[in-house]
Structures are given as structure tokens and as C-alpha cells.
Amino acid sequence: MTETAPVVTVSNLIKQFGRFAALRGVSAEFSGGKLYAILGDNGAGKTTLLRTLAGLNQPSSGEVTILGASKFHDICQQVGYMAHPSLLYDEMSGMENLAYFARLYGITDGTRCAEVIRAVGLDPDLVRSVGQYSQGMRQRMSLARALLNNPEILLLDEPFSNVDLHSATEMVRLLAGARDRGTTIFVVTHQASLLEGAADEFVWMEFGKIVARTRWLADGCGGGAPPRRDGAEPRHHTSSGESTK
Amino acid sequence: MRWSDGRLARPARRWPGGDARRSTSNEFTMKRAFPIFGVLTAILLSYALYMALVWAPTERTMGNVQRIFYYHVPSAWTAFILFFINFGASVVYLIKRKPAADIVALVTAEVGVVFCTVVLITGPIWARPVWGIWWTWDMRLTSTLVLWLIYVSYLFLRRFSSSGETPLLAASLAVLGALCVPFVYFSIWFFRTQHPQPVMGGGGSIDPRMLHVLLINWLAFSCFAFLVCWSRYRLEKLQREVDQAHAMESLRDPRGSVR
């Protein structure tokens, strides 16, 4: 698959809430088949950007193009979304949850649900309700829900928050696998170290703008780094590969 | 911080989203036309008041108390027109998403509620000396009460909304509220025919001189309503421009201080 054609293009995105601008002119192009980690302090606009990509909020100005479509509804079948809340019903079991959400995507065979639950390392026959899961299990089930429709683009907002290390590394492994199969993945996270080695690019945000895009985690540590031009290949810094914070 | 094409690096000296020349022509309109229109409206209102209190013939049965009719009825008509404009502006906003339509909707709702309140206050003031009761379930009074409730709830929604798309929510509510109005009238009309109540003014035919005074007052009230709406519109527009300028300002320097 061609790596040069951008699957997601964001052009001068501004999101204003009253007197506060959460996104202050974000412009970028993202190619397909890569795992992008979006990093930055609280209030940098990461979640706002991700939710705008997911069609959950409308920008005040600017444009978003995903897979060639400017309206989210046209390509919603190809997108998966996951956030820190589980987006699942606490009172139903994992399989029941997924069976319902599969219905929303027009998937009526139950084998897909079982398949995707197994893929995240959980048991499809577990009758325990999701509300009784551990946070790690719950987030993995949420990821399974996001993968139901076999999306080309995955948007994940803080998926590893409060998740145990085993579940988190398991999820990263899954994401890397999905990326290898051609899915484009955007992960907003505070735990950047989890994605080291798996992420193709680290996108640094600060005060509502993208300030840097680096290949390695050690290269951009917020503030001071010059902004990148749209679509430019990230420079490979000659670092010794040590991860410093 | 400069972007490669130099945009956003220049300080924004002009009102954002508007040509400098256009803003000054708007300023010109406001500075000249508004006071002129204001003076004309004041004259018209005084004239209308004189007509209502002095020139209009005294009503046969109710006496001078009836003169409040010239205050009560035009307020109601003005309120209805304003709410109709609110409906139109809300529909325009739902279809076209023009911010100006949203401001018009907000403004007409606010001023409409004020005129509705006038109707609801003058009603009892009129009813008490004439019929000895504070409230009659007269068709106009009751309908106005329901209308008042609907549009006050609209204002509450605007105040309490925590959404970024408040205009959309408000416009939806306005459409529902406006569609409710015919039902309000029909239901109260039928209720009234089943349970007849004292009718406040204008039951039968009206003396042509009284009609003349009524229409003059209506004109005066409409001009006054237009004046208030215009002023409020400008205020709201300026407020939004300030907010936007604030947000744009922070685009240049998010921390608001030296880095």
C-alpha cells in the first residue's frame, strides 16, 4: 500500500469554546498504515483533536478530511473509536455488549464478536458483567468493540489510563499488529513510554497546536522544538536510543 | 512563534471576521441612524400615549380603565410578531447555520418575553377594577401565559446550556415551541367555549376611532421593539466579537506573558 497518500488531512483547525481556543490552527497530514502517538500536557488539545477526527465535535473553522471524505458520516464504517471511559454497558457481559454494537455496524454474525474478543485476550464465554471487570480487562474489551467493524482508522483516547502493565503491553502489541496489517492508528496518551518502539511517529501538541513530530520519543520533549511543515518526513535524529524523560 | 507563511504572526488590529471598512460603515449607521430613529420613536410613543389617554373616546361600560387596552393589546401583537421572527430565524439557523440568524433569534426571544410580561401584568391590572378578579382565563391572557412560559424556558436553555452548539439546541427548541402555538390557541379556544369566561376587550365590533388609536400604539410599540432589538443585537454581536478576539489573541501567545 502506498505510504505517500495521506489518509487524514487536517487543515487550519480551530476549535473555540467561548473565550478559550482549544485548537488554535492545527494543520497536518497523516499517511496510512502508521501508528501515531499524540502527546502533550493536559489542555494541549489532544482530546479535542481526536474527538474532532472522530466526528464527535465540530470545529469552529478549518477542515478535516479522512479517507477522502469531509463528512465523518460517509466513512464512519471504517473508523473505530475508543476512550478512557469504556463505552460499554456495565450491566451486560462482554459478548452481549459486542453483539449489540456489532448490530449498529450491521454485523449480524456472532462469530465476529467472539473472534475479536479472543484477539484481545479475553474469553467470549465469560458471563461476568463488564462492570465487574478489572480496568485492564475493561479497556481490552473496549478495544475489541472498536475493532468490531475492522476499521481502517483507529482513534484511541487515553486507552492505557489506570491499566495494569500486562494489559497495556498486550494492547500495544495488538495495535502494532493492526498497524502492520495496514490500519492507521492515532493514540492520545500520557504514557508515551508504552508506545516506544511501536509508534511510527510521535506528535507533540502544546497549547492547541502541533509543535513537533518526531520519530523517536527522546527527540521531542515539549516546547522549543520548531513546528513541522505539513507532510514533511520527520527527521531522524541521531540519538543513541536512550529514553530520557 | 511564526508559521512558515507568516500568518497569525501579525497582531490582529482589526475586528476579526470583518473588513475594517465594513465595520466603520456599521459604526456610522449606528452613530447616525440609531439616535434619529430613537428620537422618532420617542415622539411616536408620546403621541400614541396622548391618543390613548386623551383623544380616544371613553368606553361606555368600563370607563377610563379601558384605556389600558391600548397598552395591553399592542404589546401582545408585538410579542407575537417577535416570536414569529424568532421562529423564522431559528429555522434559518437550522438550515444555514448563520450566526446572525442565531443572534436575531436570541434578541427577539428576549424582547418578546418582555412584551409578554407587559401583557401579563396589564391584564390583571385591567381585570381587577372591571370584573373584581385578578385573573380571567381569557383566551388572549391564557395563550400569552403559555407563550411566555415557552419562551422563558427557551431563555433558560440558552443560559443553562453547557454545549458548544447552544444555538442549535435553542433553535430546535424554538421550532418546537413555535409549532406548539397553534395547539395552544386551539385548545384554549375550545376550552373557553366549553367554560365561558369574561372576555377582555374586543369582543364585538370596535369603534373606528378606538381602532385608529390601537393601530397608532401598535406602530409605536413596534418601533420601540425594533429599537431595543437593534441595540441588543449590536450588543450581542460585539460580545461575540470580543470573545473571538480574545480567542484569536490567545492564538498568538497562549500563555499571555513572556515565554
Added chain:
Amino acid sequence: MSAPAGITRATLLKDLRLEWRSKDAINSMLFFSLLVVVVFSFSFDPTAEESRQIAGGLVWVAFLFAAVVALNQTWARELRNQVLDAYRVSPAPANSLFMAKTLGNFIFVSVLEALMTPLFIVFYRLRALGPAWQLLLVAVLGTWALVVNGTFFAAMSIRTRSREIMLPLLLFPISIPALLAMVQATTAILNGEGARFWIVLLATYDLVFTTVCLLLFETVLNAE
């Protein structure tokens, strides 16, 4: 079954199943309904002749209270884990969700009414002098009027502060014509008079508001 209808059905069944499983809401609602009837009986003397004449109003105000409490929890489960986001991101049409929720609320409120009605009949010794089947028609139309607007405004009040108070604040003014119609129709039937005008008004109201709510729901759902 077409796709949107299928989604409505799946959502409704899911909601009913969840409601049946937890049973917390339904149990407390049923007890609340009983309490409302008893409080009304103490407030409006059932033995007085006047009470018979206002029984229509009493019954519907009691139904209104119960409906508001039921409507307030319409979206509670969807908000708990931001499930609403999952729905909005999916290709499922917003109207399917709206119809499912409205039907679910309709069933829920009807169950409460079915509990309260015999109690009212017993406490107030009500007897229908007119055709009793018309009472059922009025109940269905009236409940639908409350529920369709209530579900819509419940979704709207998700986007507000003071969620629980905003729902009745928005619902009551717009429901006044329908409320008047329900009460007048019920009173007329109980007293053996004609209620045709009110029933037609109620049916028209239902038609108009269901249509408009369906047209506007998607806008409201996505107004974040």
C-alpha cells in the same frame, strides 16, 4: 426488517433486558407511583363530590410526575460510560436510537399508569359514564405525547447544567396543550360527555411533534 428498524428493535430489547436485570429503577418507580396516588388522595379528598369532577386532572398530573421521574433516567446508562459516543461514531441512524428510547419510555410509563389507574379507581370510586375504550385511547395518545417530547428534551438536557430540573422546565410549557386535552378528554368521558375534539387534537399533536422530534433529534444528539 430494514436496517434502522432492526437497530431500533435491538436497542429496545437491550434496554428492556437491562431494565429487567437491574429491576432497581422499575421497583422504585412502582413504589413512587403508589406514593403519588396516596399523597393525592390525602390532598384531594376522595369522598368529596368535587374530586370526582377533577379526577381527570388528578390522574394526569400524577401520571406526569411519574413520567418525569422515568424520563430523567432515559439516558443515564448511556451517559455513564460515554456509550453515547460509541453510538454517535457508528453508522447507526440517530432516529433509530430515538424511537427505541421513546418506545422504551412509553412501555415504562404505561406500566406505571397501569399500576396507578386501579388505585385511583378504587380510592376515588371512579366510574366511566362514557365509553371506557375511549379512555384507553386517550391514555395511549396522552402518554405518547408526554414521552415523545420528554425523550427529546431529556436528550437536550444532557447538554445542560442542572440536568434533572431542565427536563421538566423544558417539557411542561410545550406539553400544556396536550395536558389540557388529556385532562379534558378524561373528564368528559368520565362524565359521559363527548371528547372527540380533544382526542383529535391529541392525535394531531402526537403526529406533529413526533415528526418534528424525529427531524431534529440528530441535530440535538450531536450538539456537543
